[in-house]
Amino acid sequence: MTTKLSLSNLASLPATVARPRYGRENLKAGILHFGVGNFHRAHQAVYLDDLFNLGLGHDWALVGAGVFEGEKAGREKLARQDWLTTVVEQDEGHMSARVTGAMIDFLTPGNAAAIIEKLADPGIKIVSLTITEGGYFIDPASGRFDPTHPDIVADAKDVAAPRTVFGIILAGLVRRRADGIVPFTVMSCDNIPHNGRVTADGVVGLARLVDEDLAAWVRDTVAFPNAMVDRITPATSERERKILADDFGVEDAWPVFCEPFRQWVLEDRFTDGRPPLEKVGVQFVPDVSPYEQMKIRILNGGHAAIAYPAGLMDIHFVHEAMAEPLVRGFLEKVEREEIIPTVPPVPDTSLQDYYQLIEKRFSNPKIGDTVRRLCLDGSNRQPKFIIPTIADRLKAGKDAAGLALESAxxxxxxFGTTDSGAVIEPNDPNWDRMQATSAKAKDDPSAWLAMEDIYGEVGRSASFAAAFAKALDALWKDGARATLTRYLAG
Known part of the structure; x- marks a missing residue:
């Protein structure tokens, strides 16, 4: 017997399921969030739910928003359960479920006019984003905003009818400027280096295409704090829905399963106040850079290191990849010899202890995180998580044999097949390009490194090109298993 998740059924949920200790009718919207996906609902929304449960910050509730047609399906699922989400935390010795109620509305994705109207509401004091690495219109080679992107050019030509997140944010700021309302803070919660600066580059860069005075006003009056966010949160499938129903008796169309660990380090720069999130574990710091670089290089770079060998070896789950000695050994060797030495010191943190924690988290058998998810979107992720580390190694005159193998x-x-010959379905927004370039690189490895927008200066390094060519040749001749065996043997 299961209970369908809804506000009216909260009291009927099994006693094993925690639920909000605050009345939803007492919440007021203070944050508009773009990108209502699993990570947001397991991270920012959970911190806010914790805060509301303490009886604090009830005027900082969430309103969801989005720009893509595909986001409507998620909205419909959440609408049927009054915007509630069940969050299930799991590791080897722990499993718990809670219902969170921090979100009180979700505007129809793509309805720019309605979203802009909400952004003009003085009650909205923060606009937050989890729009993935590919949503920021970044030129991968430079790491900077690309003002020539067709969608950005279109928004600049028609500010009143924007199609992008940045266009909608800018239109909301224009309204507030005209109405004499304090601008909201724009707070990225995405997993990209210097996410606040990158977001500012996008909004200011778009404004510059419209009007220099507007760009100067945005630059001078809007806060864009940098943040480091962390929680492993896989996609939801029928597996997760069934576990929730069988083990907890809750019927939730879109639950979130995640690890118990979570972290949020945030610069304390806001234009019009903020919720007291330090009460629930958020670290407010003057500069997030050390934490950010540690996480992006060690954790996200580590994900990339295990993803592609595991994918070629037909391994499905991440914890299964960590149980394979060759994959685990590759991760440890490349982390200790090449990645961790490039990470500057972090306040009150041991990098070796941090890596041990990462290794434990990757090995969590309960999460059900998939290797395919880690392999997703390499054309956007590699330039952020791997290639800067290679660049630092090369600048220091060090070798990067392990990272060259990761690139290979x-x-x-x-190429689109595993070592067993199984077909790999498209797994990158630029899959056609990546597959065609991989096919060329089979005979001419330099074709891969010639992707200037991805590799930049690293691709022009003779020593890296030689190491990459050697690794790729070995993978084609002998396969991932034999190549990793030789690498680990030194």
Whole structure:
């Protein structure tokens, strides 16, 4: 017997399921969030739910928003359950479920006019984003905003009818400026280096295409704090829905399963106040850079290191990849010898202890995180999580044999077959390009490194090109298993 999740059924949920200790009728919208996906609902929304449960910050409730047609399906699921989400935390010795109620509305994705109207509401004091690495219109080679992107050019020509997140945010700021309302803070919660600066580059860069005075006003009056966010949160499938129903008796169309660990380090720069999130574990710091670089290089770079060898070896789950000695050994060797030495010191943190924690988190058998998810979108992720580390190694005159092998594994994966011959379904927004380039690189490895927008200066390094070519040749001749065995043997 299961209970369908809804406000009216909260009291009927099994006693094993925690639920909000505050009345939803007492909440007021203070944050508009773009990108209502699993990570947001397992991270920012959980911190806010914790805060509301303490009886604090009830005027900082969430309103969801989005720009893509595909986001409507998620909205419909949440609408049927009054915007509630069940969050299930799991590791080897722990499993718990809670219902969160921090979101009180979700505007129809793509309805720019309605979203802009909400952004003009003085009650909205923060606009937050989890729009993934690919949503920021970044030129991968430079790491900077690309003002020539067709969608950005279109928004600049018709500010009143924007199609992008940045266009909608800018239109909301224009309304507030005209009405004499304090601008909201724009707070990225995405997993990209210097996410606040990158977001500012996008909004200010778009404004500059419209009007220099507007760009100067945005630059001078709007806060864009940098943040480091962390929680492993896989996609929801029928597996998760069934576990929730069988183990907790809750029927939720879109639950979130995640690890118990979570972290949020945030610069304390806001234009019009903020919720007291330090009461629920958020670290407010003057500069998030050290934490950010540690996480992006060690955790996200580590994800890439295990993703592609595991993908080529037909391994499905991440914890299964960590149980394979060759994959685990590759991760440890490349982390300790090449990645961790490039990470500057972090306040009150041991990098070795942090890596041990990462290794434990990757090995969590309960999460059900998939290797395919880790392999997703390499064309956007590699320039952020791997290639800067290679660049630092090369600048210091150090070798990068392990990271060259990681690049070769990614190239081989993009060919579209595993070592057993199984077909790899498209797994990158630029899959056609990546697959065609991988095919060329089979005979001419330099074709892969010639992707200037991805590799930049690293692709022009003779020493890296030699190491990459050697690794790719070995992968084609002998496969991932034999190549990793030789690498680990030194």
């Amino acid at each position: 594994l990614w190239c081989r994966y993009c």
